[in-house]
Amino acid sequence: MPSLLEVRDLDVRFPVGGGWLGRGRRWVRALDGVSVDVAPGEIVAVVGESGCGKTTLARSILGLVPPSAGSVRFRGAEVSGLDRKDMLAYRRAVQMVFQDPFDSLNPRRTVFGTLARSLRIHGIVPQAEMRAEVARLLDRVGLSPGVAFLDRYPHQFSGGQRQRIGIARALAVRPEVIVADEAVSALDISIRAQILSLMQRLRDELGVVWLFITHDLGVVRSVCDRVVVMYLGRVVEEGPTEALFRRPRHPYSTALINACPVPDPVLARALRTEPLGGDPPSPLSPPPGCRFHTRCPVARRVCAEQDPPLRVIGRDRRAACHFAEEAESWPMLAHLTEDTPA
Ligand code: SF4
Numbered sequence: 001m002p003s004l005l006e007v008r009d010l011d012v013r014f015p016v017g018g019g020w021l022g023r024g025r026r027w028v029r030a031l032d033g034v035s036v037d038v039a040p041g042e043i044v045a046v047v048g049e050s051g052c053g054k055t056t057l058a059r060s061i062l063g064l065v066p067p068s069a070g071s072v073r074f075r076g077a078e079v080s081g082l083d084r085k086d087m088l089a090y091r092r093a094v095q096m097v098f099q100d101p102f103d104s105l106n107p108r109r110t111v112f113g114t115l116a117r118s119l120r121i122h123g124i125v126p127q128a129e130m131r132a133e134v135a136r137l138l139d140r141v142g143l144s145p146g147v148a149f150l151d152r153y154p155h156q157f158s159g160g161q162r163q164r165i166g167i168a169r170a171l172a173v174r175p176e177v178i179v180a181d182e183a184v185s186a187l188d189i190s191i192r193a194q195i196l197s198l199m200q201r202l203r204d205e206l207g208v209v210w211l212f213i214t215h216d217l218g219v220v221r222s223v224c225d226r227v228v229v230m231y232l233g234r235v236v237e238e239g240p241t242e243a244l245f246r247r248p249r250h251p252y253s254t255a256l257i258n259a260c261p262v263p264d265p266v267l268a269r270a271l272r273t274e275p276l277g278g279d280p281p282s283p284l285s286p287p288p289g290c291r292f293h294t295r296c297p298v299a300r301r302v303c304a305e306q307d308p309p310l311r312v313i314g315r316d317r318r319a320a321c322h323f324a325e326e327a328e329s330w331p332m333l334a335h336l337t338e339d340t341p342a
Contacts, residue, residue, distance in 0.1 A: 010070035048230035160191035218260035
């Protein structure tokens with residue numbers, strides 16, 4: 001199936017420091033040759049520790065951060081080359097949901113005021129139909145009956161309800177893609193599950209494609225079709241969610257999976273493994289060779305010398321590890337079997 005969104009070899013650099021006329025300025029390579037495809041009907045997770053570049057990727061896709069190299073294409077058209085009119089249409093087609101819905105909602109505006117503003121800016125419905133349309137949107141995201149919530153303010157809602165309003169605001173302009181940046185990270189575990197199932201329902205009912213950015217690999221398993229794992233500005237592994245969880249091909253993905261909480265304490269004891277040690281290196285001076293070698297439990301001499309390319313490993317899988325084919329023998333994978341519960 002052709003991609004809806006295609007990110008190709010994307011580089012983003014940010015200047016750091018520097019004195020008069022930029023002397024001594026250094027550059028952080030926040031994204032380094034990142035390629036990601038999102039097909040119609042998919043929910044794709046982008047996962048990694050903070051500072052891995054996942055939020056920069058989201059902001060680049062939205063056109064908020066200019067790329068230093070590479071491209072973002074939507075329905076085959078290069079986003080950076082769009083004229084004003086087409087860029088407005090793109091901004092409508094690709095929406096964002098933020099981590100903290102309280103910060104992203106105007107405290108002085110009612111829910112109706114917030115959602116009606118988006119409808120008005122993009123000319124979605126005539127003024128006379130505005131209240132009915134906003135009530136429909138609230139129903140759609142599970143705030144039902146929507147008409148009862150129209151004149152309330154953000155502080156009158158719980159965190160989960162505010163996130164539903166954030167999603168309703170994104171939906172108001174009838175988008176094709178929603179980028180959700182840590183959209184469930186601030187929520188309690190039960191509310192998180194409800195929001196994740198809402199995302200799935202909106203995909204099934206409206207065909208909305210989700211790019212789900214998160215530091216927590218544990219939350220993606222039940223809802224995402226594909227997972228892209230990032231480390232220090234690069235994609236290090238990508239594949240269908242279940243395949244990646246059951247047989248990860250990069251030690252970093254393995255560490256993220258091992259860090260996922262297991263609800264059953266007996267099982268948790270049986271599966272216990274060493275957590276990933278150390279902090280990620282500074283993106284200002286990433287280590288030579290494989291960027292993960294300073295923390296990798298199975299690194300060998302060649303890892304500090306040669307940078308492993310992201311390569312195809314079996315069907316629908318890519319990994320950037322010299323020894324991806326030997327993953328079955330990694331000690332930190334010993335407890336992951338075909339029967340490991342979801
Ligand atoms: Fe670890 Fe080497 Fe693979 Fe990098 S290339 S992830 S250091 S085994």
